[in-house]
Amino acid sequence: MKKIASIVLFSALGGILTLGAYKLFLENPQIVIEKAVESKPNMVTASNTSRLIASTENTDFTVAAEKTLNAVVHVKNTSLKTVRDPFAELFYGQGSGIKQYSQIGTGSGVIISSDGYIITNNHVIKNATEIEVTLNNKKVYKAKMIGTDSTNDIALLKVEATNLPYIVFGDSNEIKVGEWVLAVGNPYNLTSTVTAGIVSAKGRDLKRNGNITDSFIQTDAAVNPGNSGGALVNTRGELVGINTAITSSTGSFIGYSFAVPSNxxxxxxxxxxxxxxxxxxxxxxSGGELNNKAAENLDIDITEGFYIAGVADNSGAEKAGLKKEDIIVKLNNVKIATFADLQGFLRTKRPNETVAVTYLRNGKDYTVNVKLSKNEISKVSTLGLELKNLDKNELKKLDIANGVKITEISNKELMYYGVKKGFVIIAINNQKVNSVDDVNEMIATKTEGEVLRIEMLNLNGEIERYIFR
Known part of the structure; x- marks a missing residue:
């Protein structure tokens, strides 16, 4: 009995000692840890996170989506391809080996007026013999081509309809890096689809077309095949860009997309x-982006801007006093950091408009007004030709709708085949030539090994065709 009492007594004493040790050495440190969790720095972090989450939740995309979904259309183009089978012609006679088949291409477009004007990409409808537009409500219209611009990859279509929903243009110069945007289009032949992202960069030059420079808006909004020609809009539902390209090794979206600025x-x-x-x-x-070497030679600290290497005679720049080695840093108070910035700005302007040019000379800022001019004459060294634009009276006199005149020729091969000064280039690879810029663009976008088929009007008013390899 005494043994049992001793065991119980020692057990009770052990329990009391264990509880005391727990209270003294373990429970108090736990309280300190709890206080550390509730310390002020952690509370500030939690508060900031809450504000960030609230900010994201308060960004409302529904208004922009509602404004744009019904104004973005599906564009289908049908083009006829001709295939020639030389073996069939050998056995069955000339012409028997020629077959035609239809090729279908799809993309997106944006209605920009209630009476049916639609903007899309040039590459969406290139070489189309028939264009069909389907609205978000499944109504289908035949579309007429109004015009195209291969440089900026823009085309304008028209459907015969009224009271259509449309998107208003926003000012693409005003958008900021980090700003939310929505991409609306028809990827993979799906009906109007909305994706969201932010503006990742502006004035992006992809150098995708040889010498032709673009000034794209870069975003991380998902864009896939079929989105081309669709809308890039801000959170107010205003059109700030036309989705045009992606960079991808797979052909599908992998992180970035690019849009032609709305301006x-x-x-x-x-x-x-x-x-x-x-x-x-x-x-x-003429010139290019300011680089470190040029900045060192000029003894200046900046490395951004357009470095003037030459000024054209009788141009607006010469008349305004701009000189070689001046550095253009702003146009109409818009920052010019790269050549793409300069090109992008000028593509929003027309000949005879006046712009305020801010430039650096000898370390000092100056601002002058320059009257923009039209590029009327161009030397195409690849062809050995100097070309001149034709005005309406000259076109009427020649009884043609378009073309550029050859004013000088140094290509001995062309001279050997009878090409002379005064000939008029009217088409290259079946695309009409309206200006000297068109010729430069068509030459610049020529792929390696591609054949150039040039149609010319000779001095007798007859069409002659030449092939350049």
């Missing part, structure tokens, strides 16, 4: 409506 697209559309072609303005300067 460029709007100017192209207005020119196509008014003139039938794009009116391209030039400052009258």
């Amino acid at each position: 460029i697209a709007k100017k192209v559309v207005e020119d196509l409506m008014e003139f039938g072609n794009v009116q391209k303005a030039i400052l009258g300067v």
